[in-house]
Amino acid sequence: MNGDTIWYLILPIALILLAVVIAVFLWSVKSNQFEDLDRHGNNILFDDDQDAHRRAQRKHDDDQSA
Template identity: 50%
Template sequence: MNIVFVMIPIAILFVIIAGVVFFWAIRSEQFEDLDRQGSNILFDEDLPAHQPNKHTDHDPQP
């Protein structure tokens, strides 16, 4: 029964921390543009095209 007196304050502390993090995310505009990040992955051109590996992707000698 004594564990309840420890677990309830810990649970309340977790709820308070989660609330603070949530309201911080709202104030720092983390949820303003949800669609842009989802479409950025489709149009990401930063990586170079696949370069064949000399050791595994070579043509056999004729």
């Protein structure tokens, strides 16, 4: 294959790949994948902190009532 005929292979592959990427992007927007970007990240970071805070609050309340 010389330099000109390789375009007959590369161009259709690139166009098909572009169509797949656009289709996946449109699906993700339509199914609200970008609706709340921070919630899942915050859940991972602060999930354990809530339990630790509750335990510390109960201990503090028990110490104050004694």
